[in-house]
Amino acid sequence: MCNFLIHSKTSAMGATVVLLAWACILSVVTAQDEVSICQSLDYRALTRELQNEHQCMILEKLQRDFEADKNSRESLLNDLVRRIDKLSKKISKLRKAKDDEREKPLKFSPALKGVPLIRDCHELLMNGITRSGVYSIKMPLGRILNVWCDMETDNGGWTVIQRRMDGSINFTRLWDDYTFGFGNANSEYWIGNENLYQMTTYYNYTMRIDMYGWDNDHAFAEYGIFFVSSEQNGFQLNIGNYRGTAGDSLNYHNDMKFTTEDRDNDKWFLNCAAKDGAGWWYKNCGYSSLNGLYIRDGNKTISPDGIIKGIIWFHWKWLYNYSLRKTEIKVKPTLAVKIERELFANVDDLPPTQEPPREEVEIEHFEEEVEEEIREEEIEQDLDIQG
Incomplete structure (x- = not known):
């Protein structure tokens, strides 16, 4: 729909079409950055002295990197715990088999x-x-x-x-x-x-x-x-x-x-x-x-x-x-x-x-x-x- 509006002859459709086109563009931007604090209404409601969009975007990136690194480390830790648990079970089985072999000969x-x-x-x-x-x-x-x-x-x-x-x-x-x-x-x-x-x-x-x-x-x-x-x-x-x-x-x-x-x-x-x-x-x-x-x-x-x-x-x-x-x-x-x-x-x-x-x-x-x-x-x- 937006693509159609943009490539249409805006001069023939008047001011209404222009407004509809801009509204469509803004909706796409909002949809892409709907998770961004810097684009939120709460941020825009702040006074201009408190608004620094560039700094806000940098902080957001740092936050995302931190979360990604945290999730990666947690995934590695969970994988390591699973491997240790699996190895521990194998060791327990081997010890039990060895004890059983001592108590009762298994080969003849x-x-x-x-x-x-x-x-x-x-x-x-x-x-x-x-x-x-x-x-x-x-x-x-x-x-x-x-x-x-x-x-x-x-x-x-x-x-x-x-x-x-x-x-x-x-x-x-x-x-x-x-x-x-x-x-x-x-x-x-x-x-x-x-x-x-x-x-x-x-x-x-x-x-x-x-x-x-x-x-x-x-x-x-x-x-x-x-x-x-x-x-x-x-x-x-x-x-x-x-x-x-x-x-x-x-x-x-x-x-x-x-x-x-x-x-x-x-x-x-x-x-x-x-x-x-x-x-x-x-x-x-x-x-x-x-x-x-x-x-x-x-x-x-x-x-x-x-x-x-x-x-x-x-x-x-x-x-x-x-x-x-x-x-x-x-x-x-x-x-x-x-x-x-x-x-x-x-x-x-x-x-x-x-x-x-x-x-x-x-x-x-x-x-x-x-x-x-x-x-x-x-x-x-x-x-x-x-x-």
């Missing part, structure tokens, strides 16, 4: 339906599994391992970390094999030093060594403190609080790094692992070597040159040349062992450790003694001949 062994996937054999025992055998455990960093679970010895729940029984597995291995483990959980195996490090870093374990002779005799050694350091520290052995019937043949090796043929960390001038064909926490070389060569009959472990070989635990038989028939190194949570000992006090009534028939000698000097005895026998035979 792929090999045995209904058998929970746990961190060690003691947790398996707590879930009602009482039969010894091969089960899957989950390491702290998520790796799944098959191990032999001893559910019979000393109230059960022992996770076997080393097993020797028939010589079916070669234990003459290099560093990487001993690091990640080898063998078969159904027969002979080594769980791996890296796995030992992870297990004993996250939880406190007691170590027990069961050993069997060739006359079906049995003895054990237990250490209430047992943990293995990282590979950077050479998988150093840390033990303490011995008890048992086999004698303490491992204390001599305490604080020693692991040694293999390709990683010599012992204190002997040669490599003990190369001599014994095994990996162990050797010193000079030591009183034990449970990963040594499997030798049947067990009493032929000294070669003609005096080198000792075999699965050795000196303080049981007090013999360097006796190789064991079977060994099992196993671990169990220290707290569980302590609670069981308190509940079954008679477990501590152990037969005394065998007394040594002679003074201990350093193993590194034993070979020299063998050679000396051989020389003395030869001298005696020469004297007999001369006599």
Whole structure:
């Protein structure tokens, strides 16, 4: 309508048309700025001294900018609050799921339906599994391992970390094999030093060594403190609080790094692992070597040159040349062992450790003694001949 009036010939329509045109223009301006205080009747009613339209428009713009900034900040704040609330709900759900997982295992062994996937054999025992055998455990960093679970010895729940029984597995291995483990959980195996490090870093374990002779005799050694350091520290052995019937043949090796043929960390001038064909926490070389060569009959472990070989635990038989028939190194949570000992006090009534028939000698000097005895026998035979 206004467009029509403006483009019409105002001279022909007279003063009325002009007035209508101006009224239309004013109505458009008023419609566009109806929110402006500067255009309102209240402002126009002020005296001229109080009217400053330019300043009024500046103040209006500042006010609009302030309101827009305020609304933007409030929108960002509300969005942030919503995001925090959403994140908080997710964290709560994760915590609840983690707590539920601790209270009740949610995953199960792929090999045995209904058998929970746990961190060690003691947790398996707590879930009602009482039969010894091969089960899957989950390491702290998520790796799944098959191990032999001893559910019979000393109230059960022992996770076997080393097993020797028939010589079916070669234990003459290099560093990487001993690091990640080898063998078969159904027969002979080594769980791996890296796995030992992870297990004993996250939880406190007691170590027990069961050993069997060739006359079906049995003895054990237990250490209430047992943990293995990282590979950077050479998988150093840390033990303490011995008890048992086999004698303490491992204390001599305490604080020693692991040694293999390709990683010599012992204190002997040669490599003990190369001599014994095994990996162990050797010193000079030591009183034990449970990963040594499997030798049947067990009493032929000294070669003609005096080198000792075999699965050795000196303080049981007090013999360097006796190789064991079977060994099992196993671990169990220290707290569980302590609670069981308190509940079954008679477990501590152990037969005394065998007394040594002679003074201990350093193993590194034993070979020299063998050679000396051989020389003395030869001298005696020469004297007999001369006599």
